[in-house]
Amino acid sequence: MKIAIAKNGDNVSEHFGHAKEFLVVDVENQKEIAREIATPPQGEHVPGAMPHWIASLGANLVITGGIGQRASQMLRDGGVNVACVPPLSVEKTLRAFLDNSLEIVGDQCSHDHSSL
Numbered sequence: 001m002k003i004a005i006a007k008n009g010d011n012v013s014e015h016f017g018h019a020k021e022f023l024v025v026d027v028e029n030q031k032e033i034a035r036e037i038a039t040p041p042q043g044e045h046v047p048g049a050m051p052h053w054i055a056s057l058g059a060n061l062v063i064t065g066g067i068g069q070r071a072s073q074m075l076r077d078g079g080v081n082v083a084c085v086p087p088l089s090v091e092k093t094l095r096a097f098l099d100n101s102l103e104i105v106g107d108q109c110s111h112d113h114s115s116l
Contacts (some may be wrong), residue, residue, distance in 0.1 A: 001027045003097065004038070004054055006064035007090045014087065016067035017050060023090050024057055030098050051075045063093060063102075 005012060006019035013019035019040065026033040040053055051074035054062055061081045072082045083104045085093055096102040 001060045002058050003027060003061045003063060004057060004059040005090050005093060006062065010089050010091070012063065012065050012085060012088055012090055012093050014065035016062065016064040016071055019064070022054070022057075023094070024059065025094060027098065030100070032094070032098065048074055051078060051080070054078075055080055063097065 003025050005023040005025070006016050007013055007023055008018070008020050021040070022038045023035060024038050025035045038057060040050055047070070051071050054075060055078035059080050061083060062075055063083050063085055065087055066084055067075075067082055075082050083102070084106045086103055086105060088096070093102065
């Protein structure tokens with residue numbers, strides 16, 4: 001399994017689309033096998049670009065603080081599950097995922113995206 005944790009600095013990004021980078025972790029039998037930092041393509045914001053990019057990394061799961069309905073659906077349509085989590089550091093989030101104690105609060109944001 002490959003997970004991609006949206007991050008800004010040392011913390012899980014509060015919003016998928018605003019993540020500066022992703023910690024991409026290969027996991028087998030609930031153990032970390034490999035990790036890398038992946039930086040999203042820069043440039044003009046194109047709807048759907050980030051979900052397609054995440055899928056191209058081979059991720060099976062995105063962990064983020066929040067995500068819009070459209071991006072969440074696009075990820076799921078591409079075979080990538082989505083988990084929204086409370087604000088934590090990336091390392092604490094990864095440890096909680098690995099020991100099956102990660103608190104998942106949903107699969108999309110609760111705030112309004114109509115003005116974005």
